[in-house]
Amino acid sequence: MDYTWLGLVAGTGVLAILFAMVVTGRINAFKVDNENVVRLSSIIQRGAMAFLYREYKALIPFVAIVAVLLGYKLGLPSAVCFLVGAVCSASTGYAGMRVATKSNGKTAFAATSGMNAALRVAFQGGSVMGMTVVGVGVIGIVAMYVLYGDPNVIASFGFGASSIALFARVGGGIYTKAADVGADLVGKVEAGIPEDDPRNPAVIADNVGDNVGDIAGMGADLFESYVNSIIAAMSVGAMIYGTAGVAYPLFLAAVGIVASILGTFFVRVKEGGDPQLALRMGLISTGALMILGTFFVTRWMFQGDLSLFWAVLGGVASGVAIGYVTEIYTSASYRPVKEIAEASNTGYATNILSGIGVGMKSAGWPVVLICAATLVGVKFGGLYGIACSAVGMLAITGMALSVDAYGPIADNAGGIAEMSGLPKTVRSITDKLDAVGNTTAAIGKGLAIGSAALTALALFVAYGQAVKLSAIDLKDPHVMVGLFIGGLLPFIFSALSIQAVGRAAQKMIDEVRRQFREIPGIMEGTAEPHYESCVDISTAAALREMVVPGLMAVIVPVLVGYFLGVHALGGLLGGSIVTGVMLAIFMSNAGGAWDNAKKYIEEGHHGGKGTPAHAAAVVGDTVGDPFKDTAGPSLNILIKLMSVVALVLAPLFI
């Protein structure tokens, strides 16, 4: 094997890690001169790390059993790849969250000296996560490829990453939303105290939850998307173009890393400038550099044949367009969110119905755009084109995730500012940074959903190649049965995670109500609430409730493949991709729209805070919480996990 190009690709991965280390050093060097901030930040960090530690410990038996089974059935290489994938995913989550939970307090403190300083710290914190994910991802894949040289074996690396990601997303999502719903419904609605008020017993659990859900969960999520898109393309490419087909997606990834690192230098804001513009500049310049790089790499690798460049460009364009559509359906600047706010005037039920309607409708354009990207990919690069367009969408993960992870850091900084009694100006700066993050994150979400669909399709194609089927014929009743079962899984999965949040939230509500009732002086601020019991409720719920949906995703495809055969398993993948994508978009966007409808009313529309319209909007927001932060994003992982399970285990079913 010629190692030069592999060294080059791995080199960009190392570069990303070095970059993350340098940035981490800078964050560490930033000193916080406020005892309260330091104390709160460290409470949150300890809570978050403790949860992550327990979560990983709980996953060890699962990982060990699967590794042994893989080794027994498919040989040592699969077991090794799976283990390394799982460990890489866990480490990126750990590293990213460690830095993020350091950055939140520093961001809050930096905000005392202005917007610019706060933006810098928060973005730096996010970029450590972003660069770690892509660096570890590329290095891991290259290492496995050097060791085993077969993309279908490396699929186990993706399997490891996906399974950790699913548990992390579901567990983190349940943790954060149980705390959030509990804190909001009793604190804000019943007791009438503001968000992040230290008198609220669930406030620490809520802030810890933001980290384990939005940071660690999202990191594992994007790590999984990133490596699986690359592995799927390598797998399909190896069949069609041999080594060149394997190398191309890795080069795209390398170009994306360089573009992302360069892009970070465009994220700068003058005092009084617009942070929105700064982040957008970072994304746009990264995207432009990525496209430029892809152009040259494609021309060089395929002797001037630019077909695949167009396939990738189609993917990137539709990903950005999906992000734009997402913004239209979830931002208060456009009609859908205003409609939900309007519907809040006539009460709870019309608010809920309106949000569900908006969410379902919002799946329309994204699905059309995914179809367009598929057709463009096929036209210019066949099935390989679809796979490459997914890689193209995700190659800028380094930057996209930096922006994504920046949001929760700013959000947490706001919470710390509130709780530690920093001046009101600080909170208004962090609020602004948070709001900016939400908007920019829409593009990231668009890329995530679009690429999930395309990656799942590519994995599906790779599966079809691996089991050597001439056709997965929909007219075959077994395929149809598979399609039904596959289509069902995202519904069951969503139901399980929503019910889990609901149950945990009910316990949290009861506990918060109990503390308000039984601890004297709690409302006057003279007695401290018992934060730990709320943290325990969230932790226990997350660890208990993540088991069934997580296992289901791994076990059902195996059972269907074993009992109904490879055709039915193909149908299952098709069905799960379709309903999974629809439900994911529906739930994510409905949740986002409800959230922003509430904020829109809080800005003073329809009477503002304290009106019945506002009360209705708060309920909508609460319903949307597990939609957008637990079930919705987990579905993106679910469909890829099932596809990668099918691909890895394909040899057993033939």
Place this chain on the structure above:
Amino acid sequence: MDYTWLGLVAGTGVLAILFAMVVTGRINAFKVDNENVVRLSSIIQRGAMAFLYREYKALIPFVAIVAVLLGYKLGLPSAVCFLVGAVCSASTGYAGMRVATKSNGKTAFAATSGMNAALRVAFQGGSVMGMTVVGVGVIGIVAMYVLYGDPNVIASFGFGASSIALFARVGGGIYTKAADVGADLVGKVEAGIPEDDPRNPAVIADNVGDNVGDIAGMGADLFESYVNSIIAAMSVGAMIYGTAGVAYPLFLAAVGIVASILGTFFVRVKEGGDPQLALRMGLISTGALMILGTFFVTRWMFQGDLSLFWAVLGGVASGVAIGYVTEIYTSASYRPVKEIAEASNTGYATNILSGIGVGMKSAGWPVVLICAATLVGVKFGGLYGIACSAVGMLAITGMALSVDAYGPIADNAGGIAEMSGLPKTVRSITDKLDAVGNTTAAIGKGLAIGSAALTALALFVAYGQAVKLSAIDLKDPHVMVGLFIGGLLPFIFSALSIQAVGRAAQKMIDEVRRQFREIPGIMEGTAEPHYESCVDISTAAALREMVVPGLMAVIVPVLVGYFLGVHALGGLLGGSIVTGVMLAIFMSNAGGAWDNAKKYIEEGHHGGKGTPAHAAAVVGDTVGDPFKDTAGPSLNILIKLMSVVALVLAPLFI
């Protein structure tokens, strides 16, 4: 062609019609000796008939244009079949609703002399609808077969029936739920007056809505299911067994009609007896007679080969089992509904989340049972077996629909009793009859959903045969794109109908609030509210809002077939069946569960009426209204309509 057997089949259809006429005569002969009841019943009847008239008039251009296009592109027979199908569907809706709106007042009056008399009138009213649907259905199909002799041409008859059904379900569903939501939210929640209180301006619209939605809409729905299952089986059977394959489903239908007529004689209750038992006896005896008849018909037609009998039996068994599962998820006797009631204790948001979770989860077993029926059908009768098991499920429509339509009649009778000031005992009798109807209707719903899935599959198979595809390969990206678009349509369709109800309900709420505010003496009962303006709001909303979802269902398959080809259209059908079935079950059951959770609390659990838990449950019920009565049942029609459109137009896309 040998007309003897066709005459025999048509004869049972004539028998059903005669039966309906005799029963109608008896209902007419029943005299109501209460002026208030007569007046109210006639107001409701006039309102309902006026709406139906306007609805049909609005559909004339659509029917005319489609007929002309069909005639132009496929020849006169298709156009004639389409027109006859549309007219048959409209007439059964008309006839059934006419009798039902006569029976409601008579049921209320009969209840003054006891449960037994009331049950008899209500069930007689429902059975006119049931028998008319099957009679007209069988006669129509036989007539078209005698005329043209080709099941693929007769598919246009199903097309006509389906398109009218979709508009009727969507229009009726929007009408009834806009009125219901408006009446409930302002009347019950805000003003605190009971259901069906004559002081509520939306009360007449609400009662009219029950008829146009639950009676006319459901009749058109089941007419469509019934004829399409038969046509699909004829179409598939003709390819495999020739005339015998065409005759078998018609014989099943004939057996079902005879069984249903005989079954009505088992519906009788002694004074003080259990009406639940009476209805169940009717269903069970009909089912038993149907199975017995199928056994002999199969043995006779296939020379002792009972394979198809097992296929049919599998269908019937899984349909009944789906009904049982439906009851578990929607009846207050079981855990899911109790969980929702429990979740209402912690407020609106947890009630909503719990209901959504229960609804999504409730899709699990029904889908598994549909898969089981499919596999059993295939094992014993190949693709034809699937089609026959759907016919088996629906053959007892005569009885199932009688029981289904009985429910809304009893419900309406209760409203009339309330408004006309009949003694409290009357209302308690009608309430009991209504509750019994709800439970027994669960089995009917199970049959409807199961048969919709199987019928859609059978139509899909017939489509595959008609376009002569060797495979509809999921690995083909065009099929996958079709699958995505098909999977999207039920979401968009649901969104449109939910938003339509939401918008109309908001208008209704504003109007009812306005009347309460502006009409002096309305709350004291000294001034009559302005019922007509509420009727107008529902009517206008229904007629306006049914257009887009209805047209979408017809136009999108045509566009996909035309622009992306027959493979993509196959994918579209597959995708729409999968998400359509899931969403239909989710929405119907979530709505039913919310409804019964509210009733459970009203019985005194969790503090009963007037508590915050009850308020939360009322909101859940309101959210569930358009789920279970507008979007959910319409989806059953949608998936079959799209399949039948594809089948009819298949020759154009080859």
